[in-house]
Amino acid sequence: MARRDDNLPEVIYRKHPPLLSSEPSPWVRQPARHLPLFLLLALLSCALIAIDLRTGFSWLQVAAGKVSGPIIHMVDLVLAPVARSVTVIRETLTARSENADLRNRVVELEARLHSSQTALEENIRLRQLLDLKAEVAPEAEAAEVLRYRNEAASRVMILRGGGSQGLSVGQPVITRSGQLLGRITGITDLVSTVRLITDPGSSIGVTLEKTQSQGILYSRDGNLFVRVDRAEEVPEEERVVTSHAGELFPKGLLIGFIEGEAGPIERDPFVAADLGLMKSYRVKTAYPIEDWERIREVLCLPAWGRELPAVAGTRP
């Protein structure tokens, strides 16, 4: 308990219980006893500042520098290792932070690169499609493939785009390389169904380009065959295009090339008896059938009934 031998107010002891000392300060009784010294030293300090600014104390600093050299060296010896350690720690922490940032940046750039590559590939595909569109028919519509269904009973392709995009039933569909794929057989506002030429029910009138022989293209187990008159001489690699006499497609659309004579089991299943008057040949498509599932965009030619130039098909 504090010794109450002064006249301090009670509130000091109640509100501020002393921890270090419980004795009331004598300063309170003599509040200004050091004020003159304080003022004197403050004024002296100001005078020193003024003198230094006007005339300078370079001699004092030179003298002090000479004396303090060893001490500065000693302090430096103590502090330098600590400073180096601090620097190493700081640089390590900074490097870790930078490393994490760079890793994030690499991930971000990889994602951006992947996106750019995808966009570039898509750009190339679309450009080729646009070139073909300009070459074949400016009114042709490009469409994205939603799904490729390759089943024994039905081979179709579903396109993103339907009546609202101006597509209609009967439009021939080709690839960017000019390969005939089929024709639109079903349509809604938003999607279209393309019946492929490899569909088992598909049957198309074709022309062998050099010999001008007329034949029927049919599909068996997903492969294409052409049936022509037995008397026709059909060379290998003969181009097979749509016939001028066909009703489903414009003339001259590329289908593929003659690959060789078909075997007995590869004959047209819908022709019960050809009486030995017809001969079947295997047709190798310009765009391999096994790669059709990778087709991303197709071109829908204008509805059949208009005159179209022949498409110069190229191998993919």
Added chain:
Amino acid sequence: MRSFTYLAIGLALGFFQGSMEVAWSLGGPTPDLLLLYVLWLGSRRQTGCAMLVGFLGGILQDAVGLFRPVGVHSLCKVIAAYLPEGAHFILVAENRLTGLLLIAAATLIQQAVLLTIIQTFEPGGVWGAKVVLEALAMLTWHLILWFLVVGRLPVARELEAGA
């Protein structure tokens, strides 16, 4: 005799402080040991001695530390030395929390006086976020040192005797 010892220690500390400011390579501001010593003296009711130590030690600090103008730290230390008495003058109690408050006040006042004088005689470029950060760093240094050294010192015998 005791005052002479305090004075000698103070001068040595001023000299050491100046040397440390020259050799300081840890980055940021240098902790002001002389300021802490002056405050410690003041809190031990050696106000006159503390002011004298602050004045002379400050001159040494500026001279050895190549600080211009010489006398700025003297002025700051004299003000800091009078702070404990000023604190009692406005009826602040005497305990360890008071010590922390005095440390904070003295540090900020010293920085304010330093910057004001430097800005007055060498205008330009001393204000900004860097000044605030340096003041905070120095305050942190001083509080840590006070906790580690002064705050752990035993209660002065003459104070205990009076309790």
